[in-house]
Amino acid sequence: MKGSYIISDRFLLCCHAPSFSLSLLRLRGVDPRSRKNPIPLSRLAPIYYSVMARVAQEGSQYDARHYDSKMNDLLADGDEFFTSYDEVYDIFDAMGLQENLLRGIYAYGFEKPSAIQQRGIVPFCNGFDVIQQAQSGTGKTATFCSGILQQLNYNLVQCQALVLAPTRELAQQIEKVMRALGDYLEVKVHACVGGTSVREDQRILQSGVHVVVSTPGRVSIC
Numbered sequence: 001m002k003g004s005y006i007i008s009d010r011f012l013l014c015c016h017a018p019s020f021s022l023s024l025l026r027l028r029g030v031d032p033r034s035r036k037n038p039i040p041l042s043r044l045a046p047i048y049y050s051v052m053a054r055v056a057q058e059g060s061q062y063d064a065r066h067y068d069s070k071m072n073d074l075l076a077d078g079d080e081f082f083t084s085y086d087e088v089y090d091i092f093d094a095m096g097l098q099e100n101l102l103r104g105i106y107a108y109g110f111e112k113p114s115a116i117q118q119r120g121i122v123p124f125c126n127g128f129d130v131i132q133q134a135q136s137g138t139g140k141t142a143t144f145c146s147g148i149l150q151q152l153n154y155n156l157v158q159c160q161a162l163v164l165a166p167t168r169e170l171a172q173q174i175e176k177v178m179r180a181l182g183d184y185l186e187v188k189v190h191a192c193v194g195g196t197s198v199r200e201d202q203r204i205l206q207s208g209v210h211v212v213v214s215t216p217g218r219v220s221i222c
């Protein structure tokens with residue numbers, strides 16, 4: 001089973017096939033034009049639609065027809081869209097991560113980055129728009145969590161990243177990993193999922209968090 005996720009400097013889309021786990025990250029205050037070779041957000045949109053097409057009802061804006069038309073737009077652009085990033089960092093220490101993030105990673109029990117982590121964390125931290133794909137259980141969650149944690153401004157206690165997941169369980173699992181890896185950074189993470197009090201979610205969000213992990217239904221209410 002393969003999973004993939006897409007990260008842009010405006011959003012992260014996470015899709016674990018075949019269950020189509022979906023995460024969306026939005027980083028605030030990042031100017032895509034200031035980054036080296038950014039892929040314009042508009043180029044990533046068709047991929048977002050491709051994931052949504054599989055989970056959306058027919059007739060919605062994300063249905064298969066919409067997906068086909070977006071994919072045709074994308075393919076018409078040719079190879080320019082696809083670039084590869086072949087730098088490999090076989091130890092966490094070489095990735096230029098904040099010391100407190102490294103402490104969190106090691107304290108969580110990770111000694112050596114997995115293959116996807118060796119290739120995926122640094123481009124994310126450098127602000128590239130990335131699409132990454134790896135087998136299930138190979139460490140993608142920690143890859144994008146590390147990328148988010150590295151980029152947050154911890155002096156600003158407001159939501160700077162949003163991760164969307166298709167199920168409550170997955171959102172809660174991602175929250176746990178984010179919280180654990182960001183323990184020494186004192187990251188404030190909140191999982192906004194159905195089955196809990198909306199008021200309590202709103203209270204926590206108003207009190208200030210750095211990262212929200214949510215399911216789409218609950219986030220639209222909050």
Ligand SMILES: Nc1ncnc2c1ncn2[C@@H]1O[C@H](COP(=O)(O)OP(=O)(O)OP(=O)(O)O)[C@@H](O)[C@H]1O
Pocket residue numbers: 003016109110111112113114117134135136137138139140141142143
């Ligand atoms: N560098 C590492 N060293 C040791 N264990 C790791 C490392 N990275 C991840 N793991 C562990 O491997 C397991 C699978 O990781 P994770 O859930 O992040 O994979 P995933 O690719 O996101 O999986 P899925 O596609 O099923 O969501 C977890 O128990 C995680 O703690």
